[in-house]
Amino acid sequence: MSGALSRRKFVHSSLLASTAAALGCEASPVPRDQPAPAPAKAPPPPEPEGADLLIVGGAILTLDPEAPRAEALAASGGQLIAVGSRAQVEALRGPNTRVLDLAGGLAVPGLTDAHAHLSGLGKQLEDIDLAGVSSEAELLARVRAQADKQPEGWLVGRGWDQNRWPALAGAMPTHHALSEAFPDRPVWLRRVDGHAGLANQTVLKLAGITEGTPDPRGGEILRDERGAATGVLVDAAMGLVPVPAARPEALRRWLLGGQARALALGITGVHDMGVGAAGDALYRALAQAGELRLRVHAYADHDWFARDLVGGPAPAVEPAARYALKGVKLYIDGALGSRGAALLEDYSDRRGHRGMLQHPREELVRLCAQAHGRGWQIASHAIGDRGIREALDIYEAALGEGDAARRARWRVEHSQIVAPEDIPRYAARDIIASMQPTHATSDMPWVPARVGPDRLAGAYAWRRFLDAGVALALGSDFPVEQPNITHGLYAAVTRQDAEGQPEGGWLPDQRLTLEQGIAGFSRGAAYAVHRERSLGVLARGYQADITCFQRDITTLPPVELRDAAIRATIVAGEVAWEA
Numbered sequence: 001m002s003g004a005l006s007r008r009k010f011v012h013s014s015l016l017a018s019t020a021a022a023l024g025c026e027a028s029p030v031p032r033d034q035p036a037p038a039p040a041k042a043p044p045p046p047e048p049e050g051a052d053l054l055i056v057g058g059a060i061l062t063l064d065p066e067a068p069r070a071e072a073l074a075a076s077g078g079q080l081i082a083v084g085s086r087a088q089v090e091a092l093r094g095p096n097t098r099v100l101d102l103a104g105g106l107a108v109p110g111l112t113d114a115h116a117h118l119s120g121l122g123k124q125l126e127d128i129d130l131a132g133v134s135s136e137a138e139l140l141a142r143v144r145a146q147a148d149k150q151p152e153g154w155l156v157g158r159g160w161d162q163n164r165w166p167a168l169a170g171a172m173p174t175h176h177a178l179s180e181a182f183p184d185r186p187v188w189l190r191r192v193d194g195h196a197g198l199a200n201q202t203v204l205k206l207a208g209i210t211e212g213t214p215d216p217r218g219g220e221i222l223r224d225e226r227g228a229a230t231g232v233l234v235d236a237a238m239g240l241v242p243v244p245a246a247r248p249e250a251l252r253r254w255l256l257g258g259q260a261r262a263l264a265l266g267i268t269g270v271h272d273m274g275v276g277a278a279g280d281a282l283y284r285a286l287a288q289a290g291e292l293r294l295r296v297h298a299y300a301d302h303d304w305f306a307r308d309l310v311g312g313p314a315p316a317v318e319p320a321a322r323y324a325l326k327g328v329k330l331y332i333d334g335a336l337g338s339r340g341a342a343l344l345e346d347y348s349d350r351r352g353h354r355g356m357l358q359h360p361r362e363e364l365v366r367l368c369a370q371a372h373g374r375g376w377q378i379a380s381h382a383i384g385d386r387g388i389r390e391a392l393d394i395y396e397a398a399l400g401e402g403d404a405a406r407r408a409r410w411r412v413e414h415s416q417i418v419a420p421e422d423i424p425r426y427a428a429r430d431i432i433a434s435m436q437p438t439h440a441t442s443d444m445p446w447v448p449a450r451v452g453p454d455r456l457a458g459a460y461a462w463r464r465f466l467d468a469g470v471a472l473a474l475g476s477d478f479p480v481e482q483p484n485i486t487h488g489l490y491a492a493v494t495r496q497d498a499e500g501q502p503e504g505g506w507l508p509d510q511r512l513t514l515e516q517g518i519a520g521f522s523r524g525a526a527y528a529v530h531r532e533r534s535l536g537v538l539a540r541g542y543q544a545d546i547t548c549f550q551r552d553i554t555t556l557p558p559v560e561l562r563d564a565a566i567r568a569t570i571v572a573g574e575v576a577w578e579a
Helices: 014-023 086-090 118-124 136-149 176-181 201-206 236-240 248-264 277-288 302-309 361-373 385-399 403-408 420-428 437-443 447-451 453-458 462-467 485-494 514-520 523-528
Strands: 053-056 059-061 072-076 079-084 098-101 106-109 111-116 155-160 187-191 196-199 219-223 229-235 267-275 295-301 323-331 377-382 411-414 432-435 472-474 546-549 566-571 574-578
Touching: 053 086, 072 086, 079 086, 098 566, 098 574, 111 472, 111 523, 118 248, 118 267, 136 155, 136 176, 136 187, 176 229, 187 201, 196 201, 201 229, 219 236, 229 236, 248 267, 248 277, 248 566, 248 574, 267 277, 267 323, 267 377, 267 523, 267 546, 267 566, 277 295, 277 323, 295 302, 302 323, 302 361, 323 361, 361 377, 361 385, 377 385, 385 403, 385 411, 385 420, 420 453, 420 462, 432 462, 432 523, 437 485, 447 453, 462 472, 472 514, 472 523, 485 514, 514 523
Parallel strands: 053 098, 059 106, 111 267, 155 187, 267 295, 295 323, 323 377, 377 411, 411 432, 432 472
Antiparallel strands: 053 072, 072 079, 106 546, 187 196, 196 229, 219 229, 546 566, 566 574
16 A cells, blocks of 8 residues: 555646646645545635534544544534544534444545446346356346246346357357247347347347348447347447336436445445436436435436537536536447447457447537537546547547646546557546546456457556546446445455456556555545545545445455445435445
């Protein structure tokens, strides 16, 4: 673990200075090895008569450069009112104060998943879970089990990964066994990354897909040697499948189910990527009714934004907001696992194929320029080196130069296979690298075969981004990956799978320290949504979002970090979940 915070050796960043000046605040020193600039100080709250909540009896990791560690903290009215010694904090105890004793555990700034799909997590709890299936027979068994419980309607699932099927040797499955087992019911099974799906023959007929159906822009209908559809649809081709729209009551159930799961894992907030009009309305209703216990920053899906939102100004975000519609999620390319990510050179395991761009550049430049003029933040899915370069080119064309471009803090989601020479372009405009550590440890068995050795220098290169001065926001992309942030911390620190392989970690020079990982899930996530003055740090005046561990994870061997237990999840000073 880095000792940079405790040694308090800091360097000044000219980038931060210019950003801070534009914001009208004083530039703070930047720890060289941290994933986001040091926080601008929030205005202190008024002195209270007594605290609502005290946290004592353990260690406090604040991520505040001025006071990195503390013994205890106090909150009142949703804000932190004291962070310091136990004696200082105990003086704020009142007759109605709740005291949470860590019993030797650790409290850290509230851990936020900076790229997630909350309704998708709740939906996955109800759909057919195909995670970990290693054969066609196992996949069919799970679908049959669901069919026995659900005798009518569509059978929908998610989570298969052809790279786990030894019999396929990395090739995609076909619909034939699925169609034979279910000749009369529509079956639609999305790949783990959500960028491809397997349809049986009934769904192909409902979608009107024949040998003569052309590939849609940004998508691919996989075909056999005779030209017949194999059943696998990639990226935009999935839009041909007429899956019934979710009912409002189902969306509400999924959001609340996803929220309950997230809170139990110590997650205090999510950046929800790709929310539609119905999801936005439901979030607002839940927040108003006091049922939204997480802190959610949402990004509108492309179609809703382009149709209804881009002409209007971005809504202001209050310092204590529980929900905010922050910007728009765009798609530049597809995913590496389904070979839809756009590469500068051919896929090493599919010659002549370089993936797909989802939209014409001029269309996205125009949309992004409109969004910038109205104050909306852009977050673009880009995975391959060509896709990432395309995103950066679009951003430069839409943002221009100067302080306004840096203040926008646009984001590149995933940033998985980047050309190393493009990394400084992030720093030049303060573009956020929004990355997911568990993607690296899930993908590492097959990524070398996809892209070859020469492109691994930019593969999941968290450390390389930090060294270039790029702000790093970490997430999981759940339900693509498990929502456990401890899995992400373990992956960030070790670059190993759950069994501790490979020894020493995959591409180990890109490992993070534990403090860097925690900062990526807290301070970096706050910076990515322009909330660094109210979130991501445990200091007086900040929102009291806190994740509490049952043990001090800074003292654990890495092998125990992955399954570290949560003691409590606190949002705005309220204990939203407790062990």
